[in-house]
Structure formats: structure tokens, C-alpha cells
Amino acid sequence: MTLREIKELLDAEVLIGEDQLDMEVKTAFVADLMSDVLAFATADSLLITGLTNPQVVRTADVLDIAAVMMGRGKRPSPETFQLAEELNIPILTTKYILFEIAGRLYSKGIKGCIEKVDSK
């Protein structure tokens, strides 16, 4: 799906990255714990989160995440907004809760970055 299709599906608002909406996304990861994002999320994925601080953008940058989708109507803090602009990382926000975001995207063919963790 393109970011534009994702935006329409989730009735989302594009806060940063209006010029990147043609980007194709195939996988996604949902978490509020950035250490788990670092451990499991893969490059070019959509990061779905309820966290709004600059660490979300730093984490996205480190992992080459395609875009950040903030759920439950959350919006980035001013510092987060500024950093995302600087690093050119798209941020979208939607009123849907994280479960709904994931479900709707999955039904359209978006898959998780990984299906499950390795058992150790």
C-alpha cells in the first residue's frame, strides 16, 4: 500500500511528509516500547505507536522506518515535530486505536515485520 492509501484507509492526517505519500509500505510494527521496536522492526516498515516524544523519531531514523503512524489521536510534541522535519521522517496521526489500525492494515495485505519472536 502507498502511504496515501494508508492515510485514506485510516482517515489520518499527514503532519509531516506530504511529499512522500507515494512511498510503498508492505510491513508494519506496533509498539510503545522503543527497545522492542529496535529489536524487531525492519527497515521500510510503518511504525504504529501511541508514543509522541522525540525518541520515536530517533528510533525510526536508526531503523530506516518508512513512516510513523500515531494512534488514538496522539500528536507529536513540538520537539518531536521539529526533529521529524529535520530528519525527513513522515508522521501521520489517526483517531483509530492501535488495534483498529493494525486490523485494518492487515486486512488490506500489510504484514507484520516478523510473525513471532524466536523462542529462546
Add this chain to the structure above:
Amino acid sequence: MDKPLYEGSFAVVGGSFDNAGEVSSNIKSILKQIGLPNSVVRRASLVAYESEINIVSYARKGMIRLHVVPNIVMIEAIDEGQGIPDVDLAMQPGWSTATDKIREMGFGAGMGLCNIKSFSDIFQISSEVGKGTYLKMIIKTNGSA
């Protein structure tokens, strides 16, 4: 040892939560510029970032050193701070002494050191209570630099 492709160190200030990650973004740009493969850049930035978060979260001050030679990326995180009384315990997934502030950032769930270890090819840690902690992380580039 081979002539370094890059050598430098970056200061990290304890408690500067708003800037946490700046050094790692910097390191990422440097590694990209050198022309290392994305997978190497990603792992190196990731271990640098978790180390930086640790220094910001737990130490007074510290630095991250980056050393790149044709076959390896070496990252050292050296801090002056409280140190870790029981390193084995600290390495256990889920073990954490994080404050609310750290958790608000999306960290502090006891995953940092585990992540660092699992994304490094070689990982060393030593710590002295009341003095500080030293981490050394090596990522092999298989001559791709």
C-alpha cells in the same frame, strides 16, 4: 591494525533526555557516508543508540567512540556514573532500574543491554560501582567498507 576509515568521539550528557539519540544519528550519517551496507549501518546505529540512551538515563556524563577500519566498526560507550553492581543481572532481559522519565521515552524495560549484545558480533561490558560503565561493541563488515 588497518588504517582507520574514521575515528572520532562524541560527548553524551547525562540526563539530557531531549537530545538523546543525537550522537547516534550523527554516527549513522558518518557510517552511511563511508559507504557501509545498510545492514551494518543499521546494527551499528542501533547499538550506539541503546548505549546513548543508557548514558543519558543512568550516568552523569559519557562519550561514545567510533572507530571504523575496513573489516569492523567498533563502538565504545564509556561513562562516569553509578555503574552496575551486578552485570549478569543487568544483562537479563526485563531486569531494569529505570525511572518513570526513562519509561516515558519508551525505554527502561530491561531490553537495552540484551539488544546491544544481540546486534553486536562481539560485545564486552565492564562496570565499577560509583565509577562508571564501559561497553565495547564490534560489528563485522566483511570487508565491505
